[in-house]
């Protein structure tokens with residue numbers, strides 16, 4: 201059967217309480233099909249990161265319903281969330297967020313070890329995925345010895361290693377120059393198509409919009425139709 | 431979207447507890463070695479605590495041993511009859527022949543011997559003087575006689591004017607040699623032997639036959655500093671002690687073990703020594719605790735993003751605790767081994783018997799266990815910080 205990869209119904213998120221309460225998401229309805237490459241676009245402060253955090257199971261929604269591959273992500277206990285992340289999510293962050301003390305292959309391997317891979321199997325998979333992103337000669341380099349584009353490619357490798365069904369990327373090209381950003385996104389698109397990942401990319405970067413299967417716009421905590429341009 | 435591609439499925443595999451210890455522990459170790467400066471600083475704190483603590487305790491044990499060495503060495507003495515109120519190995523109001531005779535007559539007593547112990551002045555060739563703690567022991571049993579003898583036979587004490595001196599004090603005593611003739615308490619004596627390491631807190635022990643010793647310190651033949659008692663084979667020293675104490679109510683009678691214990695209690699509670707060494711040992715441990723705690727905490731703060739990433743990717747707080755505990759364990763183990771190595775090297779470099787710290791084998795085990803405990807306790811601060819860490823921070 202083909203439940204969507206992501207299904208959100210009336211999802212809200214309120215930060216803070218009482219007079220300080222701030223509603224960052226005001227009722228989001230969204231479906232993302234399995235294998236879709238979706239871009240989430242909107243101005244700064246519109247709620248993109250909040251939405252991605254809820255999808256990534258690092259933040260609980262306030263109201264409404266959310267499902268990842270039919271598994272509910274609302275109403276979960278805090279201690280169930282790490283499990284959900286391991287099952288479903290590969291993350292790509294704005295800053296690469298690689299562990300500086302680990303080599304490229306160790307950075308890619310450790311999430312696999314948490315998922316029960318033996319050390320040896322995790323390293324083998326890490327090397328293979330790093331090969332797929334074109335870093336076969338940087339396996340044992342530490343992040344501080346890599347260029348920005350190389351680091352972000354290690355991030356891509358870490359996110360797709362082990363084939364989690366959903367890849368979430370928050371402004372993955374923000375710290376890269378335009379050309380490198382487009383290259384990394386193209387790589388992510390090709391690999392996820394090849395490997396059957398569903399991908400949601402938050403971005404400002406209009407140069408990569410054409411890579412999306414679909415683009416969703418968010419403004420002030422609500423999904424809106426794309427702005428009309430002349 | 432290509433319809434033919436198999437859609438990725440949820441990942442159901444999970445590491446077990448062992449796997450998580452291994453994975454997170456390995457990351458913890460890599461993080462430690464990545465920040466070499468912090469590693470060195472933390473280890474320095476642990477090493478400092480180990481060196482300070484062991485030196486303090488070792489010096490305390492050396493002090494204790496100085497105060498107990500005489501009683502400890504006389505393994506064939508079962509009971510000590512001492513002046514009332516005695517808490518150290520030090521004479522008081524002398525005992526007399528009546529005490530000695532009543533002790534000898536008591537059921538269960540095999541033998542009783544008087545001991546003379548008093549300070550005497552040794553005249554140096556340059557006219558100066560040095561005190562010795564002169565022990566008068568009786569032939570033929572020589573109870574309370576010289577031990578750790580490095581030169582001479584104790585029977586040589588029977589040669590007229592024969593005295594044993596402490597080898598480590600030969601320089602101080604004006605270049606004393608075997609056969610040297612000196613004046614001790616106004617009486618000509620000759621060096622007929624040397625002991626090694628008999629340096630109590632009082633002046634070094636010297637040994638003479640009792641008649642000579644009495645002459646030197648001018649103690650009448652019917653007065654004694656202590657009376658040493660051996661019990662009959664098969665008799666219970668504790669029972670004989672009780673009977674002897676009842677027989678000699680104006681003395682204090684202790685078994686050898688009781689006397690040793692009494693000296694320990696006296697040093698710990700009756701002097702400032704226990705407090706002073708206890709305090710500095712505690713300070714050492716505290717320094718270790720604080721150094722490790724601050725360094726682990728600051729390491730977490732420096733690496734908040736890395737810890738947040740670990741959490742976001744699917745590590746639990748318990749996983750991060752594993753990481754920190756492995757780090758603490760390694761700080762404790764490596765730090766104590768390095769510290770103990772330094773202590774051992776320093777102590778073996780100190781060949782002088784004046785106040786070389788005494789390090790029993792148990793000190794090594796105790797140090798490792800204690801320091802690992804301290805380091806584990808020190809990781810609590812860091813643990814509290816990672817517990818508070820929100821995984822959502824990684825998107826900020």
Ligand SMILES: Nc1ncnc2c1ncn2[C@@H]1O[C@H](COP(=O)(O)OP(=O)(O)O)[C@@H](O)[C@H]1O
Pocket residue numbers: 215216222224242243244245246247248249250251
């Ligand atoms: N932890 C928080 N507490 C309070 N307000 C927050 C918090 N995180 C985000 N916000 C607010 O929610 C709104 C949406 O933030 P965010 O999701 O980061 O937007 P975007 O990623 O689109 O820039 C912003 O106005 C922001 O200030």
Ligand SMILES: [Mg+2]
Pocket residue numbers: 248249
């Ligand atoms: Mg954002």
